[in-house]
Amino acid sequence: MVRCLPATMDHFFDIPHTVNIHNEPIFTLHSYDWRGDLADRAGKAVEAFFNKYQELTTSESRAQYIAWACPEPTAVVNSQGWKVLCPLELLPYMWQMVNDTDPKNIVHPQFRTFLGLITLKVTSGLFLHECILDTFAHFLETTHTVSNQIKSWKRPVGALALATIAVERMFRQWKTAYYEVPPQKALHKFSYTIWGFASNEVMTAIEKVTEKKWKKIFNGAEDYIGAHKPLATVEVTCSQMGFVSGRATCFEQDSE
Numbered sequence: 001m002v003r004c005l006p007a008t009m010d011h012f013f014d015i016p017h018t019v020n021i022h023n024e025p026i027f028t029l030h031s032y033d034w035r036g037d038l039a040d041r042a043g044k045a046v047e048a049f050f051n052k053y054q055e056l057t058t059s060e061s062r063a064q065y066i067a068w069a070c071p072e073p074t075a076v077v078n079s080q081g082w083k084v085l086c087p088l089e090l091l092p093y094m095w096q097m098v099n100d101t102d103p104k105n106i107v108h109p110q111f112r113t114f115l116g117l118i119t120l121k122v123t124s125g126l127f128l129h130e131c132i133l134d135t136f137a138h139f140l141e142t143t144h145t146v147s148n149q150i151k152s153w154k155r156p157v158g159a160l161a162l163a164t165i166a167v168e169r170m171f172r173q174w175k176t177a178y179y180e181v182p183p184q185k186a187l188h189k190f191s192y193t194i195w196g197f198a199s200n201e202v203m204t205a206i207e208k209v210t211e212k213k214w215k216k217i218f219n220g221a222e223d224y225i226g227a228h229k230p231l232a233t234v235e236v237t238c239s240q241m242g243f244v245s246g247r248a249t250c251f252e253q254d255s256e
Helices: 005-013 026-052 059-069 130-143 157-173 192-206 211-222 234-240
Strands: 075-077 083-085 095-099 122-126
Touching: 026 130, 026 157, 059 157, 130 157, 130 211, 157 192
Parallel strands: none
Antiparallel strands: 075 083, 095 122
C-alpha cells in the first residue's frame, strides 16, 4: 500500500512531495480518510439529485433511473467454464447528458433517453454529471487553502476518479430506490480492494481529458462548494471571495 502511495499522490494532488516508509500507519490512514469522506459526500450528492427533479420523485422512477444510469454488467461463461463479467460500453452516470439534444423536446435533457423518448444515444459532458461535480467539490473544499505556489489544479486525476467511482458505488446502493447498506460487511467501506479496478479504469479515461474540459469540470464543481452545509465555513467563504490566509500561503523557495 505504502509503496503505491507516491503514484496515487501524484494523481490525486499533483503536488511535489516525498513519501518515506517508516512502518507507521499514517499513510494508510490518510488514504482511507479520503475514500470515506468522498463516499459520504457522494451519498449526499445522490440524495440531493433525486430530490431535485420531478421526474425522480417516485421510488419506481428512481430505481429505473439507476438501472439505466448504472447498468449491471452481463455475466458470460468462458471456455473454461468460468463466469466473466462483460465490460459495459456506456455508463450514463459518467456523462452530463445522454440524449438527442433536440431543443423541441420539453423533457429535461438528462432524462430523454432514460424515458425512452429516443433510441440513438448521443453523449456529451464527460464527468459533468451533477453528482460527480458535487462529490468532486469535496476535493476543492478540502484543498482550497493550499498555496497556489505549490499546487497545480490542472490534472488531479485521482481525485476525480475517486469522486466518479464513489458516485457509481452510491447509485448502486440506491438501486432499490432506497439507500441500503450491502449485507456483506466487506462492501460497507469504499475500499481499494473492491473498487480499485474500476477506479483505475476511470483514471485511464481521465488522463485523456483536455485542459479545456478540465476547466469545465472545475467550474461546474465550484457551484457545489458548501452545498451540503447550512452555512459556508469561514474558509470556504473567504476562498470564494478571493481571500487566503497568510498561514496557508507561507512558502519559501530553496536557496541556491
